[in-house]
Amino acid sequence: MTTDPAAASAALAADPAAADPPGAVLCSALTYRFGAHTAVDHVDLRIEPGETFGLLGPNGAGKTTTIRMLTTLLKPMSGTIAVFGTNAAAHPMRVRRIIGYVPQLLSADSTLTGWENVQLFARLFDVPRRLRRERVDGALAAMGLSEPAGRLVSTYSGGMVRRLELAQALVNAPRLLVLDEPTVGLDPIARTDVWEYITNLRDGLNMTVLMTTHYMDEADLYCDRVALMHRGTIRATGTPADLRASLHDGATLDDVFRHYTGGTLDDDTAKGGLRNVRQSRRTARRLG
């Protein structure tokens, strides 16, 4: 069963709109095609300042493509995407200055120390010299990495690399933190650990967080609102509780997802699972 775009925007309209008029992220009719395949198909989305928003869906749903347009790595083929009122396609440099981005792969430079990795991003984001030390040390401390900061990243565990990447994103004091599958490839303990840090950040700094995930349990626990994405379109938007309640009593977010996507989640996750295995193997090899 599919929901028409009107229902999705109705869900958006029903949400209590926060003070900031442009919203943190505003997509309208956002579209991207790879050849004949439409990866993102007329997506309308509004994320309010200060909320943690989850974009959920199996691998191949179009989440990462949406993120890549948001982070200015891809130009939308049609439609627009704006971050705090700034059009990402028209002003990529301005948008890059206000977002912190943690990609899906573990991607810190393993031949540098943790401190050097964060220092590099402080410089690339033009953090003024007099503020740099304070910012770098602060970001490392906030992620619980002050002690291992002087060690080469090749000695870090997966969870530590993820926290280091968060520190790299934070050093710029972004208004919007974009996390693409923040816990993929981490063991359960590291996963809880990373979430604890993300939650603390959001509460402490009132930052807007956009994350993608295909772990429905994590979305349920940590997201204020979620959008269900499938085959390039948004099938439903709302708070996890509302979405669950709208289905039936005792429904999980997984059930909701299956309801909106026609139960194809399993096939897609199986496919995605293989890709993830390959990816984490690559990561393992890289980090030695």
Place this chain on the structure above:
Amino acid sequence: MSASPGVPPAVSASYASPGLAGETVLDGLRRLASRIVTLCWVELRKVRHDRSELYMRGIQPALWLLIYGETFTRIHAIPTPRGVSYLAYLAPGILAQSALFIAIFYGIQIIWERDAGVLTKLMVTPTPRSALITGKAFAASVRSVIQAAVVIILSALLGVSFTVNPLRLLATFGIVVLGSAFFSCLSMTIAGIALKRDRLLGIGQAITMPLFFSSNALYPARVMPGWLQAISRFNPLSYEVDALRGLLIGIPADLWLDTTVLACATAAGITAAALLLPRLAR
């Protein structure tokens, strides 16, 4: 947990700053300079973390000078300007060659960064593509400059008397930087086409020797057959070697022409590599 210490408030001042609305050429240049400094800083840090590579890289030029150089000096097969031993004539050529060998494989690093996801993250920072490539091109020359110093010291140990004029030595390093910047851009351009580490290695192996032998690094261009002379004229390495010989051992050289050719080649290389960068970040 206190998440806040040191982490600045979420409301970012940079967003509101007026400089972002209309960026001037000067802002762009300042940012370019800042990126070059930053990426060179990173490269220096990497060299410091793993110094074994520096020592290993010293072996090849030492062999060229010690075995090839000494032997060919003895047999007087290659004509050199009056009063210049073949070893002295060869040394700047070997300097350029060993800097070339480092730079031509620099693309491997960018492919590694692509596979590691680091490149994507770099491209999401406020760094235009051309500034990223320029920064990397100059960062690549950090290792070449160190290598140049090693070769100069090796040559001095073998009795070659190079200039001691500090300005000429400084200019020597300037030429090495330009040469490496060009060849690393060539390598990053190939990386943008090849996309795979092994393929880049193969192409790199295939072109280094032709570049080397079709230049004046081992022998003056005038002893080459006509067709090779023609190729040599289009080989940036020849201009680099010519400039280095002029600066280090005082053989007459057209420094302005050499510098202009290298600078133009570098600019073309930066453009090509920057245009191909999105292929790598896909």
